[in-house]
Amino acid sequence: MRNTGEVMGIDYEFSGAFAKAQLAAGQKLTLSGTVFLSLNDLTKRHLAEIGRGFRELGFNIIATSGTAKVLQLEGIPVEPVLKIHEGRPNARDMLKNGQIQVMVITSSGDALDSKDGLQLRRLALAYKVPIITTVDGWGTCYHGRYQELKEQIH
Numbered sequence: 001m002r003n004t005g006e007v008m009g010i011d012y013e014f015s016g017a018f019a020k021a022q023l024a025a026g027q028k029l030t031l032s033g034t035v036f037l038s039l040n041d042l043t044k045r046h047l048a049e050i051g052r053g054f055r056e057l058g059f060n061i062i063a064t065s066g067t068a069k070v071l072q073l074e075g076i077p078v079e080p081v082l083k084i085h086e087g088r089p090n091a092r093d094m095l096k097n098g099q100i101q102v103m104v105i106t107s108s109g110d111a112l113d114s115k116d117g118l119q120l121r122r123l124a125l126a127y128k129v130p131i132i133t134t135v136d137g138w139g140t141c142y143h144g145r146y147q148e149l150k151e152q153i154h
């Protein structure tokens with residue numbers, strides 16, 4: 001029988017089951033540190049919720065310029081960081097230096113952004129940094145981690 005690498009998490013809530021499945025797959029579920037955000041224009045409408053969620057968990061936020069502007073308008077503390085093609089120091093440098101613990105990247109379709117995103121996702125995999133690529137994925141991870149924190153407190 002071949003090993004397909006499948007894992008399963010069981011919980012009363014989907015988000016809890018997802019968090020357990022991620023742990024079983026060897027994904028580090030970081031509960032603090034710095035999150036890198038780079039969202040495309042279509043998903044930026046969810047940015048305030050995402051930013052507040054990460055801040056609530058105790059994360060610092062760094063973001064590409066467009067994403068950072070939206071967060072700043074919402075009053076969410078954020079440190080802008082350059083995209084790879086914009087110069088240095090950039091998100092790739094911060095990832096290599098261990099300054100990023102979680103990444104949320106939604107693809108924009110722009111050629112340069114797609115190239116940057118691909119480099120960052122590959123590097124994150126090499127450094128075992130969790131990557132979230134959809135708003136739904138963020139919601140599931142956030143609620144799973146929040147539930148995990150509540151269980152640790154009680």
